[in-house]
Amino acid sequence: MGISGNEGRCAQCHISYGWTDNTFDFTDTSNIDCLICHDSTGIYKKHPSASGGGGLPAMMIDGELTVVDFTDLQDVAYGVAVPTRANCLACHANAGGGDNVKHGDLSSNMVSPTEDMDVHMGGQNFTCQRCHTEARHRIGGTTAVHSYEREVSCDDCHSTTRPHSGSLTASVLNIHTDRVSCQACHIPTISRDMATVTEWYWDEAGEDRTNVAEQYGRSTYSKLKGRFVWRQNVEPTLLWYDGNWQRKTVNGEDTYDEAGTAADPILLAAPTATIDTAGAKLYPFKKLIGRQIVDSTNKRVMLPHLFGTKSGDNPYWAKFDWDLALQDGAAYTGQPYSGDYGFANTVMYLKVDHEIPPVSEALTCEDCHGVTGFFESLGFDEDPFGI
Helix, strand or coil: CCCCCCHHHHHCCCCCCCCCCCCCCCCCHHCCCCHHHCCCCCCCCEECHHHCCCCCCEEEEEEEEEEECCHHHHHHHHHHHCHHHHHHHHHHCCCCCCCCCCCCCCCCCHHHHCCCCHHHHCCCCCHHHCCEEECEECEECCCCCCCCCCEHHHHHHHCCCCCCCCCHHHHHHHHHCCCCCCHHHHHHCECCCEEEEEEEEEHCCCCCCCCCCECCCCEECCCCCEEEEECCCCCCCEHHHHHCEEECCCCHHHHCCCCCCCCEEEEEEEEECCCCCCCCEEEEEEEEEEEEEEEEECCCCCCCCCCCCCHHHHHHHHHHHHHHHHHHHHHCCCCCCCCCCCEEEEEEECCCCCCCCCCHHHHHHHHHHCCCHHHHHHHCCCCCCCC
């Protein structure tokens, strides 16, 4: 779901008070919700509906979830503390609208993971901020996505030149580090403990289906969002990455040249690097395919109005009329809309950095070398080691 026109929904996680439309003042620090990160009581919640004021707090009153006055939050305020994994994952695990839906390497199970799930958070009880350090509340992360203070890297703690030691095999592995990231070998699979969405078909939304099947205990259909395919033990896709991305953005790079078929899907997000990009390394990415709504005449990926009435009277999640939702969205965002819509096949890639298992589970030489077509798929003419 895109932000513009749907701000009230996005504000359920984004740290804001009153973010309901495009008039929100991002320079006013009094609009920042400190408690969503610093609550230690576990009772603080944001209101889940557009009537909640775009990120305002909510509490149960007479069995109903109600927006509360700030003066009623005294107990929560007295319980502020350094953020825990539970604070961070309350939002980050639910990116994409549900637990582990989007990223695939961040689920609610990471609040208390085992060592097999993640050697850092489970084996050594790392907090999120052990790696995602901050300066004046600017938190380290992926600079290509948000305005973080700095890019977090394995190199912050581990040696970049000789990370492996003690054997001839180790010296051979060290040769790889110029072109291969730590994550490429040390995250052989993701979503080992909880399934993630790998396919998402918006074109099937709007139906009142019964007897909906489940995969790994997760529903495969939502009237609001369409059909999902869930998977566990997902093998990431290896791509060249140097910190730069190409993405579809509203009124930016939102048109497409691809056919929009399964064989030639529209690329929504991917790193720009290739084998020839200086400084690029192979990193693991979750591949997410699906079908998204487009303007078939203008060949433009569209942003429909889905939620609330701040940006129009016809949200799809109320009227279930794609044309009206696109008219609302176009009027609000300024995207041109011909009135001719359809659905096209799409693909996007999401970088994964978590769910690092014990070293015994890392990829071995045989997982890449000697595998037919593996190196050719990465841009090599042949196996560089001639195996």
